[in-house]
Amino acid sequence: MNPHPIPVSVLTGFLGAGKTTLLNRLLKDPALADTAVIINEFGDVAIDHLLVENSSDGIIQLADGCLCCTVRGDLVDTLADLVDRLQTGRLAALKRVIVETTGLADPAPVLQSIMGHPALVQAYRLDGVIALVDAVNGDATLDNHVEAVKQVAVADRIVLAKTDLIAxxxxxxxxxxxxxxxxxxxxxxxxRDPEAGYAALFDCGLYDPSTKTVDVRRWLGEEAEHPHPHEHGHDHHDHDHHRHDARIKTFTLVYDRPVPFSTIEMFLDLLRSAHGDKLLRMKGVIELAEDPSRPLVVHGVQTLLHPPARLPAWPDDVRGTRLVLITLDMPEDYVRRMFSAFTNTPSIDTPDRAAVERNPLAIAGMR
Structure with missing residues (x-):
């Protein structure tokens, strides 16, 4: 394992949200020196790379097509080539990679490419997802395009652009x-905030090898510390009008005692096999019964689970298991009852864990 994996940030947002404008501004920051930028193109004529100032070898032009489908192979090849250039001396330094997706992209396959390739996970770590939202057209875009809702849902940072154009x-x-x-x-x-620069948008991952710091709360988000229903603050919203929003849910599974690795492994396997296509993103910190002193970190996208990692120690006094799930059309009640079955905690209409282990697929039909 590479003790210093290169952080990869994914810059996403629907068409016209202002990704290139933000990228131009960010690249002027000295903190982003030695950064490679991979720019996706969509259409017959590739022009986005011309809109990024000081285009050089650091700006990598991908082939025509959507990053999340026809050029996924090119993304993997490009990331692998960057590592090869670095190792052979053709690239003097590489401190970070930014992948700017096309505005039409479902971000999940992009994250899968970064997190799931057996060679890439040795060289890179997913630092975070930055989603831009056009304040002028944001509501209409979210109403009409579920891809835009997914981009917001999986983001670690949301940047609101063009707020000065709203009355x-x-x-x-x-x-x-x-x-x-x-x-x-x-x-x-x-x-427009002058503080909306490097410090606010990057280094949002769980573990930064360069500083050896760990911030579980920041990585999992306040949702893990202060869980509340998805509908919080939505009483005034018209869910028929915001039809895509109602399909997205974020919820947290909490268990305050250590769990065997086999238990959490079986739970995650069943969750992915039964409803993996509806699991937009998952982050978790787990206290294992085999070694409670070192937390296990898991994160995944849909059916893909990043290889679990162990932190050297707990960063705070909060132990146990915390799993944050961001889902699309996934029955929350089903997930909670299944989690209760595996952790032997009370839940209405939940079969006992022994029954689940004898026939784990039986619970997949629960609704």
Whole structure:
């Protein structure tokens, strides 16, 4: 394992949200020196790379097509080539990679490419997802495009652009409340804020090898520390109008005692096999019965689970298991009852764990 994996940040957002404008500004920051930027193209004529100032070898042009489908192989090859260039001296330094997706991209396959390739996970770590939202067209985009809702839902940071073009603060507040409903744990940052730079948008991962710091609370988000229903703050919203929002849920599974590795492994395997396509993103910290002194870290996208890692020690006094799930059309009650079955905690209509172990697929039909 590489003790210093290169952080990869995914910059996403629907068409016209302002990704290139933000990227241009960020690249002027000395903190982003030695950063490679991979820019996706969509259409017959590739022009986005011309809009990024100081285009050089650090700006990598991918082939025509959507990053999340036809050029996924190119993304993997490009990331592998960067490592090869670094190891052979053709690239002097590489401290970070930024992948700017096309506005039409479902971000899940992009994350899968970074987290799931057996060679890439040795060289890279997913630092975080930054999602841009156009304040002028944000509501309409979220209403009409489920991809935009997914982009917001999986984000670690949400950047609100073009707020100066909206008349009055009420509209901005309404959009902010809607974004918080979709993703309660991600900070919402105004793109015009002078503080909306490197420090606010990057280094949002669990573990930074360069500083040896661990911030579980920041990585899991406040949702893990202060769980609340997804509908919080939504009484004034029209869920028929915001039809995609109602399909997204973020909830936390908490268990305050150590669990055997086999238990958590079986639970995650069953969850992915039964409803993996509805699991947009998952983050978790687990206290294992085999070694309670070192937390196990898991995170995944849909059916893909990143290889679990062990932290050297607990960063705070909060032990136990905390799993944060961001889902699309996944029955929360089913997940909670299944988790209760595996952890032997009371839940209405939950079969005992022994029955689940004898026939684990039987619980997959629960609704």
């Amino acid at each position: 009055g603060p009420v509209a901005v507040t309404s959009l902010r409340n809607r974004l918080r409903g979709i993703n309660p744990s991600a900070p919402i940052i105004d793109a």
